[in-house]
Amino acid sequence: MASTTETKQKKMLILKSADNDEFEIEESVGVQSETIKNLVEDGFTFVPLPNVYTKALIKIIDYLKKHANKTDSNDEEIKTFDKDFVNTTFDDLFELVSAANYLHISCLMNMLCQTIADRIKDKSPEAVRKIFHINCDYTPEEEAKIRKANAQAFEGQFDESLD
């Protein structure tokens, strides 16, 4: 598919982030996102993205560019890129996964969700609460009850760090 688009003159798209920054990318790069693809099919070349902020959009465009040139030979290179890509804070990951969800880039969403899950699986309940910015709304009695019901899940040492 990539080769057929390359022979024609490269079509360009303009993406506009929520902070009103504009980015020009090749159409072949942009259509990896289902949301952009649908708009392109309807004849749009200017794509406003009111739910995606500049910071996340820059990273996502990098990702799309890298993955658009995917061949058998640069497999290792892309793996290293992906590893670096997800090596960031939880808040950034949430921002990215929301953006990827809005843009419908399923492979990126999969990767980000899996990364978040892998990183929180050994955390203590307290650490998970802080990472997701949630408040405990149980009464101490209720919390003790849940703890007691699944006592073995709470045995052992857990990771208390927030990164």
Next chain:
Amino acid sequence: MAIECFTWFKQLLLCSRHRDGDDEANLFTRLPDCLLIDILSRLPADCLFRCRRDCRVWNTLISSPYFSTLHLKRDRPVVIIQCQRCFTNLFVFRLKNNKEMMMFTELLLESELMINKVGKHDPHLRYSCDGVLLFSGSSRSYQYPIYTIRTQMWKKIHCPTPNLTPYVSPAIVNGAVHLLLGKDLEKPDTPPCAKGIMVLNMFMERT
């Protein structure tokens, strides 16, 4: 599935209304629920139990049947083999890390579950479905031990029918075991129906 999901989301919406008032500016409210579900469904079972303690919304979410189904879909299939000579030895094979390698783990039945220890019968694995194992004890037992691999927990259910016929698979329709109630109706602890069918829904036993 779609209807189930819809009704359940309504429930979650009701819960989240409480949440919004607490901390409007926090980032978590910006993370769509569908993504939260996606992330949580990738966690191992013991971690999910810890997450239930985090807040009410998560507890509602994780306990929902929709979530169980999703979580199970991501799990890798296991093969369970019961030793014919010694029923207490159960072997569980599972695929490790999506590679072709098979892992061999031994699941030993706890001694307290040897129903009717005097008898010669050990718990016999009768049926398994979605990570739930149903055993039957001795022929005079009214108890059926159930083991859930996901939570590694045992529970017992009481059934007025003495036993399932040995070596014959029980009747299973839509993941529910159907037991015919026949004998021992004089016993006070049996329900007053003459010929009934007891339905044990394995799906409900999962969580």
